[in-house]
Amino acid sequence: MSERTVELEVLRYNPETDGEPHFQRYSVTCREEWVVLDALNHIKETVDPTLSYRWSCHMAVCGSCGMMIDGEPKLACKTFLRDYPGVIRVEPLAHFPVERDLVTVIDDFIAKLTRVKPYLIPKEEKPVAAGEYRQTPAQLKRYKQFTLCINCMLCYAACPEYGIIPKFLGPAAISLAHRWNQDSRDGGRAQRQEEIAATEGVWECSFTGACSEVCPEHVDPAAALQQVKIKSTVDWYLAHTMPWLNK
Amino acid sequence: MATSNKPIVWGPFAAGGTLTAFLTPVLILLTLLAGLGHAPDLLAYDALRAFAAHGIVKLGLVVVIFLSLWSAAHRLRITCYDLGLRADTLVATLVYAVAIAGTVAAAAYLLRLNPV
Numbered sequence: 001m002s003e004r005t006v007e008l009e010v011l012r013y014n015p016e017t018d019g020e021p022h023f024q025r026y027s028v029t030c031r032e033e034w035v036v037l038d039a040l041n042h043i044k045e046t047v048d049p050t051l052s053y054r055w056s057c058h059m060a061v062c063g064s065c066g067m068m069i070d071g072e073p074k075l076a077c078k079t080f081l082r083d084y085p086g087v088i089r090v091e092p093l094a095h096f097p098v099e100r101d102l103v104t105v106i107d108d109f110i111a112k113l114t115r116v117k118p119y120l121i122p123k124e125e126k127p128v129a130a131g132e133y134r135q136t137p138a139q140l141k142r143y144k145q146f147t148l149c150i151n152c153m154l155c156y157a158a159c160p161e162y163g164i165i166p167k168f169l170g171p172a173a174i175s176l177a178h179r180w181n182q183d184s185r186d187g188g189r190a191q192r193q194e195e196i197a198a199t200e201g202v203w204e205c206s207f208t209g210a211c212s213e214v215c216p217e218h219v220d221p222a223a224a225l226q227q228v229k230i231k232s233t234v235d236w237y238l239a240h241t242m243p244w245l246n247k
Numbered sequence: 248m249a250t251s252n253k254p255i256v257w258g259p260f261a262a263g264g265t266l267t268a269f270l271t272p273v274l275i276l277l278t279l280l281a282g283l284g285h286a287p288d289l290l291a292y293d294a295l296r297a298f299a300a301h302g303i304v305k306l307g308l309v310v311v312i313f314l315s316l317w318s319a320a321h322r323l324r325i326t327c328y329d330l331g332l333r334a335d336t337l338v339a340t341l342v343y344a345v346a347i348a349g350t351v352a353a354a355a356y357l358l359r360l361n362p363v
Contacts, residue, residue, distance in 0.1 A: 160329065193250070203253040206325045229257060236254035 002032045007087040008039055010051065013098050021098065023089075024048075030081050036090065037065055037076035040102075053102035060216055063152030066093050067102050073157035073214045093157040095166075109153055112169050115195050116177035121188025139184040146179035146224055148217040155211035155221050161204050168204040169195060171211035171221035178224040181231075197232045205229070256321060256343070263318025266311065300362040312353045316346035 006028055013021035026047060028039045037055055044051050056062040058077045065076040068091040070084060081088065096104035122133070155171035162168050177196055181189045196202050205225045212222040238245055280286050288294065298304055320342035327338045 197250045199249075199251040199253065201251070203251045203257070206329060208329065230261065232251075233254040233258045233261065236250065236252070237258060239250075 003029055004032075005029050006039065006081050006084075008036075008043070009087050009089045010040075010043075010102070011091040011098075012051070012101050014100055015098070025087075032082060034081050035077055036067075036069055036074075036079045036081060036088065039081060040076060040090070051102075052100045061150060063150035066152040066154050066157065067091065068094055068157065073154035075152060075154070075216050078216055093153055095157055095159070095163050096153070106153060108166065109151075109156060109170070109173070112173045113151070113176065116169065116173050116192050117188055118173075118176040118180060120180065120183065120186055121191065123185060123187030133185040135184055142184075143179045143182035146175050146182065146219055149176055149179070149219045149221075150217055152216065154214045154216060158210040158214040160208055160210065161206055165200070165204050167200045169201050171205075171225065172219075174202055174205075174228055175219055175221040175224035178228050181228075193232070193235065196228060197235065202228045202232060256317075256339075259314055259317040260321035261318075263314035263316075264322075267315050267318055270311070270315070296360075297362060299357070300360050305357045305360070308357060309350065309354050313346070313350040316349045317343070320346040 008026045008028060009023045010026060011021050012018070012024045026039075026043050028042055030039055030042070037058060040051065040053055040055075053065065053067070053076070055065040055077065057064070060075055060078045063075075066073060067076055068074075068089075069076065069079050070089050073093060076090075090102065092098050092102045092104045096106060096108070099105045149172055151172060153172065156162050159168075159171055162170050174196055177192045180186045181192060202225055207222060207226065209222045212220045215221060277286065277290060281290065299308060323342050324335070324339050328335055332338060
């Protein structure tokens with residue numbers, strides 16, 4: 001098994017004792033197949049137990065280990081050390097306040113996600129005895145891609161609009177709202193539109209496409225947002241040209 | 248939260264973008280062909296001029312010109328913003344005014360275009 005030494009430059013910040021965040025260098029003897037998360041775990045276990053970061057599954061499912069690696073939002077568990085020739089700079093996700101070291105405060109995202117009601121709001125309630133809600137493969141296909149989101153927030157760290165306008169609902173929340181709107185069993189679109197069709201909803205998006213470039217699960221949030229824009233535009237024109245349709 | 252009125256400007260932008268994506272390459276090709284003297288008789292100047300003099304075609308041309316100009320104007324507005332020019336109201340007023348002026352100019356020209 002081939003081994004080599006890599007240099008990591010990790011952002012350290014403890015708001016209780018540090019005035020400013022600073023970088024700390026670590027040398028790690030690593031194996032060829034190690035990802036950045038392996039190196040961080042190695043540091044924490046053998047060199048510096050005070051280093052803080054989030055992780056759980058180590059297999060790109062939980063969405064906990066999002067961080068900036070050489071300036072790009074990445075999952076630390078999916079980013080191989082061998083792909084980086086020089087010193088690897090590791091920072092907390094951009095656009096979020098730092099809680100400590102690589103741990104960010106994610107309250108803003110969680111609050112936005114809650115606001116778009118990312119759960120099934122049944123079109124018609126029916127008793128369990130009436131059986132399951134059936135769906136054709138074509139109906140499933142309309143939203144399946146958007147179910148793959150793991151809430152890792154890489155898209156928020158990549159989105160320049162979210163960086164400028166913190167009130168923007170952002171890629172993942174809107175994509176997940178779209179996921180339920182596209183579901184044939186769901187009837188909650190009108191409720192979600194109150195958040196999504198607002199100025200700070202989908203309309204702050206300028207379609208730079210950065211969200212889709214960094215998405216580790218290939219959800220393609222940019223596509224979801226464009227679809228939401230088209231549907232919201234149709235809504236707007238119908239509401240303003242055919243007022244008798246308004247309930 | 249109140250519904251945004253952004254669809255007023257975004258609707259024609261999206262329509263114009265889709266339209267120009269299909270139309271612009273065709274126009275470039277036809278212009279090159281005509282310039283090189285290879286345009287078929289159906290697309291020769293006299294034929295196109297007679298075609299454009301018809302009322303419904305005039306209307307169609309104005310719509311196509313408006314959507315194309317509006318799409319370009321909106322794209323320019325967003326590009327300015329992304330490049331750091333954040334005086335959005337000023338930029339928007341300016342670029343949309345140019346698109347409307349271009350549309351009005353085209354409409355005025357088409358109105359004066361009579362069948363030969």
